[in-house]
Amino acid sequence: MKKRILIVNDEEALLVQLKDVLKGMGMDIYTAQNGIEALHKLAERNFNIVLADLKMPKMDGLQLLENIKKSYPNTYVVIMSGFGQIPQAVKAMKLGAYDFIQKPFDIDLLRLSLKKLLQTQDIIEENISLRKEVEEKYDFHHIVGKNYKMRKIYELITLAAEKDTTTLIWGETGTGKELIAKAIHYHSPRKKKSLIIVNCPAIPESLLESELFGHEKGSFTGAHTQRIGRFELAHQGTILLDEIGDFPLSMQGKLLRFLQDKEIRRVGGRDTLNLDVRILLATNRNLEELVSQGKFREDLYYRVNVLSISIPPLRERVDDIPLLAEHFLKKYAGLHNREENNISADAMNSLIQYPWPGNVRELENVIEKAVLLNKGETIDRFDLSILQKIPLYFGEADMYMPVETDLPYKEIKERLLNNWEREYLKGVLSKNSGNITQAAKQAGLNYKTFYEKLLKHSIDRKQFKK
Numbered sequence: 001m002k003k004r005i006l007i008v009n010d011e012e013a014l015l016v017q018l019k020d021v022l023k024g025m026g027m028d029i030y031t032a033q034n035g036i037e038a039l040h041k042l043a044e045r046n047f048n049i050v051l052a053d054l055k056m057p058k059m060d061g062l063q064l065l066e067n068i069k070k071s072y073p074n075t076y077v078v079i080m081s082g083f084g085q086i087p088q089a090v091k092a093m094k095l096g097a098y099d100f101i102q103k104p105f106d107i108d109l110l111r112l113s114l115k116k117l118l119q120t121q122d123i124i125e126e127n128i129s130l131r132k133e134v135e136e137k138y139d140f141h142h143i144v145g146k147n148y149k150m151r152k153i154y155e156l157i158t159l160a161a162e163k164d165t166t167t168l169i170w171g172e173t174g175t176g177k178e179l180i181a182k183a184i185h186y187h188s189p190r191k192k193k194s195l196i197i198v199n200c201p202a203i204p205e206s207l208l209e210s211e212l213f214g215h216e217k218g219s220f221t222g223a224h225t226q227r228i229g230r231f232e233l234a235h236q237g238t239i240l241l242d243e244i245g246d247f248p249l250s251m252q253g254k255l256l257r258f259l260q261d262k263e264i265r266r267v268g269g270r271d272t273l274n275l276d277v278r279i280l281l282a283t284n285r286n287l288e289e290l291v292s293q294g295k296f297r298e299d300l301y302y303r304v305n306v307l308s309i310s311i312p313p314l315r316e317r318v319d320d321i322p323l324l325a326e327h328f329l330k331k332y333a334g335l336h337n338r339e340e341n342n343i344s345a346d347a348m349n350s351l352i353q354y355p356w357p358g359n360v361r362e363l364e365n366v367i368e369k370a371v372l373l374n375k376g377e378t379i380d381r382f383d384l385s386i387l388q389k390i391p392l393y394f395g396e397a398d399m400y401m402p403v404e405t406d407l408p409y410k411e412i413k414e415r416l417l418n419n420w421e422r423e424y425l426k427g428v429l430s431k432n433s434g435n436i437t438q439a440a441k442q443a444g445l446n447y448k449t450f451y452e453k454l455l456k457h458s459i460d461r462k463q464f465k466k
């Protein structure tokens with residue numbers, strides 16, 4: 001959007017001149033004859049800059065400045081002062097003017113000051129919108145992540161929250177399925193009602209029906225009292241059926257019926273109850289495969305797969321690892337009353353290298369342990385409990401060092417040298433755009449030796465051609 005400037009001056013000739021001077025700066029220019037008129041204009045629309053004279057009838061520049069500071073804190077004021085008005089100009093600066101320009105003014109200086117001001121405003125605005133974006137997108141209801149796949153997921157969460165449809169959340173263990181289910185519920189119109197989470201495999205098959213739908217007193221041995229089931233508890237709210245892949249076949253039919261009729265019958269009860277429950281399902285199993293194995297009803301699968309959210313494993317969004325690590329560091333430093341440390345570059349590189357089979361939950365655990373182990377210094381790679389499982393990373397050289405201390409010294413050294421040699425050759429080749437003669441020269445090796453080394457490591461020079 002074009003920036004707006006308001007020039008306030010009681011001398012008509014000066015207004016015309018200033019308008020002319022500022023014309024080429026890409027701003028919409030407005031004018032006012034005095035402070036009062038300026039305030040009227042400010043009330044009508046937003047201005048980025050007010051360029052005001054100090055001495056004016058009715059309301060002078062200082063009074064105008066004070067008014068603007070109070071009512072329009074995002075509008076910047078530049079004061080024009082005449083000869084011998086330095087004390088007032090200083091006062092204006094103290095009151096929060098952005099700058100003051102002395103009359104008769106140097107046109108270039110005036111332009112420069114305004115240009116700088118516009119740039120400052122841009123930076124501030126950018127920062128504000130960036131912060132907003134960070135809040136909205138990178139921390140979407142406690143879900144941390146800015147990877148493009150995660151951003152897609154935030155869109156899907158918003159969609160799932162708006163629509164009331166049954167939603168299937170799929171992802172490996174520890175990828176954040178429950179977190180996403182919560183985000184959907186708490187963004188949906190049902191947020192003021194309950195979110196009931198049922199961990200299906202934790203309930204014995206024989207009790208599952210009564211647990212979900214409730215039972216009447218005396219409906220089976222041990223049913224001493226009437227019991228309200230989880231679906232009833234979720235009335236007008238949401239139910240999350242977690243690990244739905246493990247849902248027994250016998251119950252799958254009952255669930256399907258609920259999805260069709262929206263009614264339940266308590267075990268041993270005669271009447272049906274109409275319920276308004278939104279269903280979310282989560283699983284780490286491949287439901288299609290389960291369907292083909294006859295373990296999951298096909299009709300149920302189609303019914304629940306209307307809207308599905310598939311969460312990528314952490315190894316497919318490595319760019320989020322630092323963000324998540326910092327997030328957990330903050331969380332656990334606070335929780336365990338530890339100082340908020342940094343994570344060393346080496347440790348971070350190790351975190352990035354690790355394939356994270358347990359996904360975000362595993363990362364969370366590793367960071368928590370590191371916080372507990374650490375004695376108030378930067379978190380080092382040796383604080384990481386996964387250390388034994390990952391190759392160490394050498395900062396800039398892009399080189400991995402095997403870390404198993406139970407291997408013989410010679411073997412480790414051999415591997416290390418090999419890795420180093422390979423990375424070195426690649427680096428030099430890349431610098432010389434794949435030209436072997438030049439690369440060998442830079443390395444201080446003769447052509448033949450260099451070439452043989454490339455063969456040894458199966459490095460293809462063409463890969464580095466620019």
Ligand SMILES: Nc1ncnc2c1ncn2[C@@H]1O[C@H](COP(=O)(O)OP(=O)(O)OP(=O)(O)O)[C@@H](O)[C@H]1O
Pocket residue numbers: 142143144145171172173174175176177178179180284324360361364
């Ligand atoms: N993107 C994320 N940002 C912040 N924390 C996350 C994120 N993803 C997961 N977590 C955290 O990781 C842990 C595991 O997440 P959650 O329980 O939602 O995973 P899950 O997929 O349901 O796991 P499981 O398959 O084992 O049930 C939780 O403590 C959760 O808060």
Ligand SMILES: [Mg+2]
Pocket residue numbers: 177178242282
């Ligand atoms: Mg879970």
